[in-house]
Amino acid sequence: MKKTLLILFLTTSISLFAQSFSTGTQTLLSGLTANINIDADTEITTLTLTGPSNAWFAIGFGNLDMGGTDVFRTNGSTIVDAYSSGNALPAQDATQDWTLVTNTVSGSNRTIVATRANNTGNSDDHIFSASAGSLSVIYAKGSSTSYAYHGGNRGFTTLSVTLGISENKLLSFETVSYTHLTLPTICSV
Numbered sequence: 001m002k003k004t005l006l007i008l009f010l011t012t013s014i015s016l017f018a019q020s021f022s023t024g025t026q027t028l029l030s031g032l033t034a035n036i037n038i039d040a041d042t043e044i045t046t047l048t049l050t051g052p053s054n055a056w057f058a059i060g061f062g063n064l065d066m067g068g069t070d071v072f073r074t075n076g077s078t079i080v081d082a083y084s085s086g087n088a089l090p091a092q093d094a095t096q097d098w099t100l101v102t103n104t105v106s107g108s109n110r111t112i113v114a115t116r117a118n119n120t121g122n123s124d125d126h127i128f129s130a131s132a133g134s135l136s137v138i139y140a141k142g143s144s145t146s147y148a149y150h151g152g153n154r155g156f157t158t159l160s161v162t163l164g165i166s167e168n169k170l171l172s173f174e175t176v177s178y179t180h181l182t183l184p185t186i187c188s189v
Helices: 002-015
Strands: 020-022 026-029 032-039 044-052 057-061 067-074 079-085 099-106 109-117 133-141 154-163 171-178 181-188
Touching: 026 133, 026 154, 032 133, 032 154, 044 057, 044 067, 067 109, 079 109
Parallel strands: none
Antiparallel strands: 020 032, 020 154, 026 032, 032 044, 044 109, 057 067, 057 133, 067 079, 099 109, 133 154, 171 181
């Protein structure tokens, strides 16, 4: 009986742990931050990108230069799923795979939250791996909402992707006695 309860408990508790991986909020440029959350359970990537409210900004995935890079960009009023094949404005993908969740302005900052499937099946889209590791990104911001050359407001880096601890649900145990049998009671925290 105790072995059966232990196996049942372990099986249930393992399923309570979400498999979400995140870069955490990273500063890319002064006034430009990104947080990328990759969820293995839902197979959805969530991008939270914060930049100037009066200018365009963008981030590209899986590359450290503009050649062959999946790019997400916004001019403040629209989001665009694009692909860059060189040093020009990235061309809009035929399929727009990103879904805008929120577009909010607070003071001089705009925060865009968008979601997309980890793997869209589109060869121009980066496949987000729901595992610990690293993610190469490029980024830029403009001086107005009209897409134009970014000047020195750009860069590239490799971000660490780690298990999103905040997604894990911890359990506490309380012992309850019944006549001759003691069973653990599971309480969510």
